[in-house]
Amino acid sequence: MSERSPRAEEILDELYNYTLDGEDEPVVELTKEGLEIGLSPLEILFEALIPSLEEVGRLFEEGEYFVPEMLVAANAMAGAMEILKPLIAETGAKPIGTFVMGTVKGDIHDIGKNLCNVMLEGAGFEVIDLGVNVPPERFVEAIREHNPDAVGMSAFLTTTMPMCKVNIEAITEAGLRDQVKILVGGAPVTQEYADQIGADGYAPDASATVRLTKRLLGIT
C-alpha cells in the first residue's frame, strides 16, 4: 500500500461515517475530493463505502437500525457509486458476478430489493433489476438474455410468496435451473420455505444477501 496523505485517511474515515449516517451530500463531495487528491475508486469503495454499508447491515441485524436508516445509507452510497462506477469500469475491473433481481408477480414492494441491489453493486456485482410485479416469464427471459450467476426473488406478502415457487418451476421448465443460483427473500419468507421450494438459499436482509451470494458462487 502506497503512503497516503493524512487528508486521504481522513476522507476515508469521513466517508465511512457519513455513509453510516446516510448523509448523501457530504458523501458525494468527499468522494470527489478523494479522487482529486489521488485516492483510487477501488480504495474509496473497498476501504470506506463497503465497510460502512456492512456496518449498516450489522446494525440492522442487531436492531439498532431500521429501514429508514438503511435507506438513507443506501442513498448516500448510490450517490458515490454514480461517480465511481464509470471510473471502475475504465480500469477494466470486471464485475465479480451478474445478479438478476426482481419482486415477484402481484407484489410491488421494492424497498428490501433495492437495498439488496445497492449492497450487491457495492460488493462488485453487476445487478440487473427487473423491478416489481415481475411475471415468471420475465425471469426466464432475463436469464436467457443476461446469463446471470444468480437470481434473486423478493416477496413481501404471504399471498405473493407462492410466486417464488412458480418462478422456480418456470425456470426449471425452461431448462435453465442448473445454470443459476436462486435466492429468495422478503418479510414472510423463511429458510424452511426456501428449502421446500428448492431455492439455493434464503437471505433475511441485504447484507446477508451479499454474503450468501458470494458463498453460493464460491467467491471469497
Add this chain to the structure above:
Amino acid sequence: MDYQQFGTPTQRRERVLQAIAHKETDFVPYNFHAIPMVYHKIRDYYGLRDSEEVADFIGNHIVKIGTDFNYNPWAEEVAQVDLTPSGGPVHTNLDAEGALHRDEFGCVWDRSSGMPHPVAYPLAEDPGGLDRYQMPDPYRPGRFDAAKALAERWRDRAFIFGKLGMVLFERAWSIRGMTQLMVDMLQRPDFVHELLDRILYEWDLPIIDLQIDIGVDGFYFADDWGTSSGMMFSPKMWRTFIKPRLATIFAHCHERGVFVGLHSDGKIQPIFPDLVEIGLDIFNPLEPAAMDPLEMKRLYGDKVTFYGGIDVEHTMPFGTPDEVRAEIRERAATLGRGGGYILQTSHQVLWDTPMENIVAYIEEVRAMAGLETPKGTVQQSG
C-alpha cells in the same frame, strides 16, 4: 332455515361489551371475517340471501361500518358497494374494471392484479407541494350513506365499530410514497410532522366524528408499522411521529364514549406497552405468525381485549378441518379465560382457504353457541 336461534341478537352485543369489561360470558364472542368472494361462496353453499344473512347465520358479534378496504376506501365514483358486514362496505366495481384509479387523496392505484397497489403519489417529487396540497372533503354529501344504512340494520343486534383505515403512517405514505416518507422521517422531520397533522386534523378527526354521530359502540383503526420480521421503523420514531397523534385520536374517541380498537400487523411488540398506555381497548389481529397469543394475553390480557388469533396464514388455508376446530377450541379456552377475547381469524379469510375449512370454522363457532349446523346445499369444492 331458522338461523337466529342461538341467543337473542341483543346478547351478541352484550357479550362483546362483557368481553371488553374482562368478564367471562356463556361463550366467547366471535366473528367471521372474509373477503366478499368468500362470503358469496358461503351464501351459495348454505342457500342464504346475501352477505348480511351469512354474517347473521354464522352469528357474527361485530359489524364494522366505514370501510375495511385499506387500498381504496374513498373512491368518488363508487357504483357498486358490497356490504360485507365483518368488514364494512367494499367497493368492488373498480376491482372488476381493473383500471388505474386515482383516490380522493391523489394516490393512483393499479387495480389490475389481485392486490391493488399504488403507482403514483401526489407529493412524490416535491414535499414543498404540501402547502398547496388539498385534503379531500370529509363532509362530502353521501359519504356515509352505506355505513349509516348498515348501522341501522344492525343496531342492537351486534357490536358496531366505526372504521378508519390508513389512519396515519399509511395515509402519509400513500401521499408521499413509502420509500420517500421513510427517508423524510430521518431527513425532513418537519415535513412529516406537518403532513401527519394535516391528515389528523383535516381528515381523521372529522371522519371519526361523522361516524360516531351515526351511533357506534367502538371505533376501529388500521395502520401497519410492522412486518413479519419486525418494526418498519424504530420505536423511537414511532414515538415521535405516530404515538402523540394516535393518543389524540384515542382520547377523542374515549371522550365521545366509544371504545378504541386497532388493527396493526406484524411484530410490533416493542411499542405495545405504549399502545396500552394511550388507552387501547381492543387489538387485532393477534397474528400467531408475528406474536405468541398466550404471551400477549399474559402480558397485556388484563388491560386489552384481543380480537383475532385464529391463524389465517397457516391453519385456515393449509390445515385440516380438524386442525381448524382444534385451534378455535384452544384459543377460546385459553385466551377467553377471564374475558378480554373476541375470537376471529387474524385477517380476512382469502380465496386460498378450502371450503371444508371454512365450513369447519362455521360449524365450530356455532357449536360454541350450542348450535348444530345444517349441511350445505351445494357440493363442497376445494
